[in-house]
Amino acid sequence: MTTPSPATPAGVLRVAAQPLRGDAHDYDGLLDLVGDARFVLLGEATHGTHEFYEERARITRRLIEEKGFHAVAVEADWPDAYRVNRYVRGQGEDADADAALAGFRRFPNWMWRNTDVSRFVEWLRGHNDAAQARGKAGRTVGFYGLDLYSMFTSIGEVLRYLAQVDPQAAAQARARYACFDHYCEDSQHYGYTANIDLSASCEQGVIDQLHQMQQLAIDYMRRDGAGDAEDAFFYAQQNARLVRNAEEYYRTMFRGRIASWNLRDSHMAETLDALARHLARDGEPAKIVVWEHNSHIGDARATEVGELGEWNVGELARKAYDGQTRLIGFTTYDGWVTAASEWDGPAEHKQVRPAIAGSCEALLHEVGIPRFVLPLRDDGPARTVLVQRRLERAIGVIYLPQTERQSHYFTARMARQFDAVIHIDGTTAVRPLDRGGGRHGDEPPETYPTGI
Numbered sequence: 001m002t003t004p005s006p007a008t009p010a011g012v013l014r015v016a017a018q019p020l021r022g023d024a025h026d027y028d029g030l031l032d033l034v035g036d037a038r039f040v041l042l043g044e045a046t047h048g049t050h051e052f053y054e055e056r057a058r059i060t061r062r063l064i065e066e067k068g069f070h071a072v073a074v075e076a077d078w079p080d081a082y083r084v085n086r087y088v089r090g091q092g093e094d095a096d097a098d099a100a101l102a103g104f105r106r107f108p109n110w111m112w113r114n115t116d117v118s119r120f121v122e123w124l125r126g127h128n129d130a131a132q133a134r135g136k137a138g139r140t141v142g143f144y145g146l147d148l149y150s151m152f153t154s155i156g157e158v159l160r161y162l163a164q165v166d167p168q169a170a171a172q173a174r175a176r177y178a179c180f181d182h183y184c185e186d187s188q189h190y191g192y193t194a195n196i197d198l199s200a201s202c203e204q205g206v207i208d209q210l211h212q213m214q215q216l217a218i219d220y221m222r223r224d225g226a227g228d229a230e231d232a233f234f235y236a237q238q239n240a241r242l243v244r245n246a247e248e249y250y251r252t253m254f255r256g257r258i259a260s261w262n263l264r265d266s267h268m269a270e271t272l273d274a275l276a277r278h279l280a281r282d283g284e285p286a287k288i289v290v291w292e293h294n295s296h297i298g299d300a301r302a303t304e305v306g307e308l309g310e311w312n313v314g315e316l317a318r319k320a321y322d323g324q325t326r327l328i329g330f331t332t333y334d335g336w337v338t339a340a341s342e343w344d345g346p347a348e349h350k351q352v353r354p355a356i357a358g359s360c361e362a363l364l365h366e367v368g369i370p371r372f373v374l375p376l377r378d379d380g381p382a383r384t385v386l387v388q389r390r391l392e393r394a395i396g397v398i399y400l401p402q403t404e405r406q407s408h409y410f411t412a413r414m415a416r417q418f419d420a421v422i423h424i425d426g427t428t429a430v431r432p433l434d435r436g437g438g439r440h441g442d443e444p445p446e447t448y449p450t451g452i
Helices: 009-016 028-034 050-067 078-088 097-103 115-133 151-165 167-183 187-195 203-215 217-224 229-255 257-279 313-320 360-366 381-386 401-408
Strands: 039-042 071-077 142-147 288-291 325-339 348-352 371-375 390-393 409-412 420-427
Touching: 009 360, 009 371, 009 381, 028 050, 028 325, 028 371, 039 050, 039 313, 050 115, 050 288, 050 325, 050 420, 071 078, 071 257, 078 097, 078 115, 078 142, 078 151, 078 229, 097 115, 142 257, 151 167, 151 217, 151 229, 167 203, 203 217, 203 229, 217 229, 229 257, 257 288, 257 313, 313 325, 325 360, 348 401, 360 381, 360 390, 360 420, 371 381, 401 409
Parallel strands: 039 288, 039 325, 071 142, 071 288, 325 420
Antiparallel strands: 325 348, 371 420, 390 409
C-alpha cells in the first residue's frame, strides 16, 4: 500500500499511530495513557477474533504486573466466570484452565471456551500461585463475569449458599423462586407471559430475597465460618442481585431493544461497581480490567444508538469514575472470524469482508500500518480527524456478510467513543475448544437479543 500523504486524514493518523511490532515495548504508550486510572475497558469489534483476545491478554498482563490491577471482569455470566475465578485463585477442583472453563456450555461457548482465553487463564493461575508463594495471597487477581443471562443457574447458587448458612431462609427463598418453576428454565417464556399479563410477575419475590440477604449479610458471614466467608457471601449476593435484574430484563425484553439493552448494561455497570467495592482493601481502591465488545465499552453518547436513548457500560463508567476510566476500542479491516449464521447455530469460520469505503475501519486501513495503537484522549490532529461522524462496524456472535451494511454498521464519533483505538488490519478467527456452538436451549444465548 502507498504511504498516505501527511495532508490527508490517513496521513494525519499515520503520524500519530504507534506501531505494534510484537515486542515487549508495544504498549508502553498505552500504559502511559492509562496512567493512574482504576478502570481500563478493553473492547473488541467482533466476538470471534483471535487477535482481539490475544492483544487484550498482552495488555492485561502488563496492567497486572506493572500497574497492580486486581481483577479481570468480562462479558460473561457471573456463575460460569466465578468457577474460573476459583481456579485462578487456587480454589475449587478443576485441574486446568480448560476444565475451569467448562461452565460455559451454552451458545456461543466459543466466546470464552477458546484457546486464547484458556492460555490467559493458565497464565493468571501461574501469576497468582507465584503471588501466594511470596505471601501475597490477599491480592491475587480474580476473574469475574458481568452479564445477567444466568437467572436459573444463579437461583440454584443462592439456594445452595443459603442451605449451608441458613436452612430456614433457604426454604423461604425456594418458595419465592418457585414462581419460576413452571417455566422449565425458559427465561424468555417467563418474560413473554409476564409482560402480557398471562402469568403473575415474580418481581416482588426476587426483590424481597435480595433485600433479606443484604440485611443478614454480617450474620451469614459469621455463620459460614470459612476462611473465604466474605467472598462466599459476595458471590451469593451477586447471584441474588442478578436474579432480580434478570427478572426485570426478561419482562422488558419484549418491549423494545433500547429498554432491554439499557437494563443489561446497567446491570453490568452495577456489578462492576459492586466488584470494585468488594475488592478494595485497607483504603486501597480496586483496579479492574474489563473485556467486552466495543458496543458495550465505547461511550454510547458518541454513537447513533446513544442519540436514540441507549447507554452502555463505557458511558456509565465514565460518569461514575470521572477521570479514572480508559476506554480502548479494537478494529479490523478484513480477515476471518468465528461466528454463527443464526441463533443457536454452529460456530462457523467466516470471512470478514473488507470494510465499507468511508468507514472508520477503511480509514484506519489507509494508514498503511498492519497493527498500531492510536491515542485519542488528548486534543490533536488525530482526534480532530476521528471526531467526525463515520460508519463503524460491529460483529457479534452472528455475522451476516450478505447484509453487511444493515446488520453490522452504525455511525459514531470514534474520538469521543474511545480514549484509544487498536487497529489490526487483517485478523484471524478465534479457535474454539469445542466443535459447534455449545449446548443449546434452556436460557437465551449469551448476548441475546442483539448478538453483542
